[in-house]
Amino acid sequence: MFEHDYRAKFDEIAPDRALVERTRDRMKAVLSGEKARPRRLTRRGLLAVAAAVLTVSALAAGPTLWQAIRNDLGSRAPYATEVEAACEDQGVRIEAVRALADGRMVRVYFTARDLGGNRLDETTQISCSLMRTDRDVWPYGSYSVRQLSYDPDSRTCLFVLTATGRERVPEGAVLCLDVERLLGGYQSVSQRISASSERAGITEKPLPSTRTQDGSTVLLPQPELESAAAAGGPFSIVAAGFAEDGNLHVRVRPANRAVWQNVTVCATILNEDGAGIGRDLEQITPVEGDLDYCLEGFGPEQLSRLTQVEMLVDYSALSKPVEGDWTIEIPLQTVESEHFSISLALPADLESEGSVMAQSLELSPLSLTLLCDQDTMYLEDGKTLRSVTLEKWTPTVLLKDGTALAPTYADGNSWWAAWAFDQPIDPDQVVAITIYDQTIPIS
């Protein structure tokens, strides 16, 4: 139903002919070698930065998790601050314990502890979103969460959330972490059968079928697929083709030990334009421990349009997903950074013309960030971004004692890039920064 409605909705959406013709004209202009004129746009100011006071105190987590956090932070540990934020739902306690932020890069360490069961483990998947409490979105760059460790004694998972910023995270910002779901024991498996495969391909000939007590037609297992399934993974297709009711069926054998599973069976069918469209086999019939999936109305006469069937399974042998509402607010204390105005022309990539002006540097004990003048990023149309790979301009940071540091690229996009120091530095010891063979003295 959704699939049908969605297709119908988007079938109505098409570009105006005028847009296509405008685009054709612009393509011709580019192909004829027309030069772009520089364009000026209003400049966006940088946010002010305030200094932060750091505190170091004991962690609420146990010794195993504390060690895992310390290992992950490495020499940055002194800059991390203790966080006290926790909530409970569905018998699971989510607790933030440590945060590290220097404006451009944020790390938050938090735990998930199963208070009454064993639903979590070292493969726990977490679904969550991040925002700032004063904004309804995460206004910066990307963020991700990964599991660092699991302590079976306390039944506690340790996660680290890493977020990067295309804007500075201001001093005093409060992050809101909203956890929706935890799934321990997470596994996934997929299997694909090509319709044209000689060995296990799908033919017009009806496969041996039977009827269940409620009158549904289902496939019987095919011996060759069943024997492969016995030797193979936890979920397998044991029959695929047209049943005696004239419809496309796929019979799936689930894993015996799955506590929770989410199985999707999809057929790829060519439409009139020759494009492959995925259609779920939505009619499901349990049969003798297996699951028979049927795409009603798709018969052998349409076989030439079928390219493959595919089974996609997410499952857990440990627990059903724990769904709840966990929200914690995490105040950040950002490490102080210094700003330097610069004027540095960086060449655009080969496929673009001209150069981009770097206009400032932000230097903290943890990272160095380069920001470009956004006015110089665009071609004459004001929309097309010049292609420039800032990542390749690895800066060299020269200290008073003569040491030259090459920080590691951490994140960025078309107009900013950040590099992290392997070891925290004292910004007061920096005398110069070299980028693209141009040295900027730091006073």
Add this chain to the structure above:
Amino acid sequence: MKKDDDGFNARAEELLERYAGLVYRLAFARTRSREGAEDVFQEVFLRLVAKRPQLENEEHEKAWFCRVTINCANSYWRNPFRRRTQPLEDTGELTAPPPEEGNELDACLDRLSPELRVVVHLYYYEGYSTPEIAGLLGKKESAVRMRLMRARRQLRDFLEEGGNSCV
């Protein structure tokens, strides 16, 4: 126009005609605005002529247009000039009208994050499998599945709120 030694100019026009719909629909799915889709649309085809990619076959062409459209749509929203917000009281007649009856699908698609909308579109409209979407997006297959699962759940939840469960 420069001499078209390798026939690329004519080929580019063919590709414009063939993939106009795909690019526009995917851009619209990501941006949920006509204006945004038009900007991304032009950007994609200008990149085609700027980069002159060697597209070996139809599958490769389609994948290239999908990938570049997603990248351009991402850049569209990264552009700070477009992210500037306007106070509500200043928007006047630009304020969106209340949802019309029968627009439940639009309303729930609006509620999905752009990342989820892209996965939904590639899966349900373009017919890509999750491994193929993973390849296009540069994500792990498990991450794509998770996005698809979250999208389905959010769509189901929202439509059920309106009494019209269709997922």
